[in-house]
Amino acid sequence: MNMKKVAVIGCGSIGQRHLRNVKNLFSEAVVCAIRSGSGNTSCPAAADRLIPLRELDSSFELAIVASPANFHVAHAKHCLNLNIPTLIEKPLAQDYTQGLHFVDSLNSSNKKLAAVAYCLRYLPSAQFMKQLIKQKQLGQIYNVNAEVGQYLPDWRPGTDYSQSVSARSDLAGGALNELSHELDYINWLFGVDEVLSASLRRSQELNTNVEEIVDTQIKLKNGAIGTVHLDFLQKRPHRKCTIIAEKARVEWDLIANSITQFTANGVTTLFDDCEYDKNHMYLNMINDFIAQKQNTASLNEGLEVLRIIQHIRERAQNV
Structure with a gap:
């Protein structure tokens, strides 16, 4: 599949891996990086452009959310409101409550546009x-x-x-x-x-x-x-x-x-x-998500992991 515009939100180690992989998969695409913090203002080497989040629009054909977990929901919502297929790095959200509210707030079509990157x-x-x-x-x-x-x-x-x-x-x-x-x-x-x-x-x-x-x-x-x-x-x-x-x-x-x-x-x-080469896990995951083969972890599966995490925390507190 040919892509014209792809965005990766978050420029840490996993974000930079995704930038390199997207450029590898879609060499003709314009790959834009979006920093989640206000520190470094340089454009990552694998990106064609560094843009602010406000410049993300419906012309983008794929977004990967690779920001810190406490930003995942806000960034994913922004992408899905623009109907951009969005792959969200794990975990889905910072905790189960936030994840549940997020998933419940989406309509069925937007839920189909998103998955969680359990590579x-x-x-x-x-x-x-x-x-x-x-x-x-x-x-x-x-x-x-x-x-x-x-x-x-x-x-x-x-x-x-x-x-x-x-x-x-x-x-x-x-x-x-x-x-x-x-x-x-x-x-x-x-x-x-x-x-x-x-x-x-x-x-x-x-x-x-x-x-x-x-x-x-x-x-x-x-x-x-x-x-x-x-x-x-x-x-x-x-x-x-x-x-x-x-x-x-x-x-x-x-x-x-x-x-x-x-x-x-x-x-x-x-x-x-x-x-x-374990980088092929990431490449195959992106290809699989784009092809909508539904092998990637769904939002509900990502939410289930957060539910398990919450129960682990609760059990630990009650010891």
Whole structure:
């Protein structure tokens, strides 16, 4: 599909990735960057123009909202009021209440014009895992354990992590929002029924005002019990999901893009593509959204992640 005008709102690390990718996908398009803050006034290298939000109009054929989470709703509303198809970076909103009001305020046509950018759904091993679960090849599933950890100061080299979105509560940062991919893919694969328990902690190490460590136990819709661990502290990046089921134990390594099965008869590699360029997740997600194949996370699915996050916070407060 040929595009003539595309806008990316927010020029942080994820915004700049989207700018580069949009320029790669639509080389003939005029790609406009819109800064969400009042600090840097320079035009990002991947953009053709830097414009203020007020210059966004209905001639734009695609908008990507990549501003801090507390601005997502305002920026997405602005785009959707102009009937611009809008891909919203995760999380959908700063919290469930704001997200619910936003989704309820949209008419059905505008809801179809928007999606939430949970890119891990486009990881090839994630697509393989989706089919594995859908086809019930593992038999009854008993337990699911999802873990992710990465040292926050290493996320964005050359920047002060303490001033990043991730480290600031006023920008809706914290491990729950910033690492909500795990909650999305657990819900996408199994469905989350109930949050059973939760713990939110800060370390002595990073000196932020957000949760840096999250541990929660959830009941899944298939009756299995899931545990989810999120943290900003592991010096070596870690992202795995383990499934204990009737026919096998399966270990999914999202960084290695591999799936390994363990049975009484031995160990089998079900999927392995360690050379996969993970930027293709973002490219495929944009293409998929534009083609309206409805594989991207819907507004309701993005809202469901925020509902789970709210219940985790409530459970943690009641401990």
